[in-house]
Amino acid sequence: MTPERRALADARDRLGRDMLAWYDRNGRDLPWRVKGGPHPDPYRVWLSEVMLQQTTVAAVRDYYRTFLTLWPTVTDLASASLDEVLARWAGLGYYARARNLHACARHVAFERAGAFPETEAELRTLPGIGAYTAAAIASIGFGHRAVVVDGNVERIMARMFAETRPRPGVRKTLGDYAAALTPDGRPGDYAQALMDLGSLVCTPRSPRCAECPWTHDCLGKKAGIAADLPAKAPKVDKPVRRGVAFVLERDDGRILLRRRPESGLLGAMMEVPSTDWRSDAWDTAEALPHAPTLAAWTPVPGCVRHTFSHFHLELSVLRARTASGTNVEGTWADPARLDDHALPAVMLKVLTLAFGPAGTASGGDAGSDLGSSSSSDSATEAGSRARAGTH
DNA sequence: AACGCGTGGGA
DNA sequence: TTCCCAAGCGT
Known part of the structure; x- marks a missing residue:
């Protein structure tokens, strides 16, 4: 790590405070989110996170509300047939998510008495829960410290550390950077703060650096290359x-x-x-x-x-x-x-x-x-x- | 490790 | 219109 990057990582506590302060003022109001309250129901966190995999907030909103109304608990969802779940998921895409959602609900409801596991390692064993979703549930749903790395976090870290190597090869490095900046306090809020920063400020195109709580520490901004990061592999034409x-x-x-x-x-x-x-x-x-x-x-x-x-x-x-x-x-x-x-x-x-x-x-x-x-x-x-x- | 896997909204 | 995607996971 360069001395510049080392110094950035050493500023972890200050950056964490600034990020959380920004979140308290600017965090989005979303149906699955509890701001300034107790941890939300892990079932709701899990449901929203699975729906949000590779999918926009706008697309998820109504589906989330429909699912929660039809199936308020994981046991309710587990009691539905796969056909019912697929019919309600129809239009949202990536349908393996719905099949895994149903399988996961049945496991949690019938093998674990309706209680989601709290650790990332246990969560990872459930169908449809990978590294990102496990960290999101552990931090947001249970308040455990976890390093959440999704597309937003990768983009933010690539810009903060001026990492110019292309994805996906550099993913592990970006995860290391994210871990270096993750503070100890308010894990769920910090995770959600990064999501909001990614969707509101540190956007893929035309980032609003003037509104960013980290703008004075961002090595990508300092180098004038923030908007061009992360570097992406050339796209291939669809047949x-x-x-x-x-x-x-x-x-x-x-x-x-x-x-x-x-x-x-x-x-x-x-x-x-x-x-x-x-x-x-x-x-x-x-x-x-x-x-x-x-x-x-x-x-x-x-x-x-x-x-x-x-x-x-x-x-x-x-x-x-x-x-x-x-x-x-x-x-x-x-x-x-x-x-x-x-x-x-x-x-x-x-x-x-x-x-x-x-x-x-x-x-x-x-x-x-x-x-x-x-x-x-x-x-x-x-x-x-x-x-x-x-x- | 690279690839298969949807969709609707925004620039 | 066309292109680009958006809070990944499983194999």
């Missing part, structure tokens, strides 16, 4: 995959859905049946043998574009009606009750393209013919509205 989705409507207006495999992309979520998703475009004639049943499949104008974490998807949609006796594998869903099902955003877009936005006058009506002139753009926007309207 495009293409497929054909089959929206099958029964005479009574219900729609055929299927459950996806338990793991992998959108694992255990519901879907509209479709072909494989591959790089080559599909011919209608080539796609038809993949349809769930023989029927008069008609193209729906427009297409669904959706971006996953690692590829773009373009789905064209075929639609057909079938007699009520048709025997196919899957579930016949009432289109007026789509939020009862664990439908990821991409599948909501498919149904919106085929039928129009849920909640419109004819939406879900057996004879409706909405969406006949939908463009891909309107399908995307309508899909967002449909999801937003369910919360």
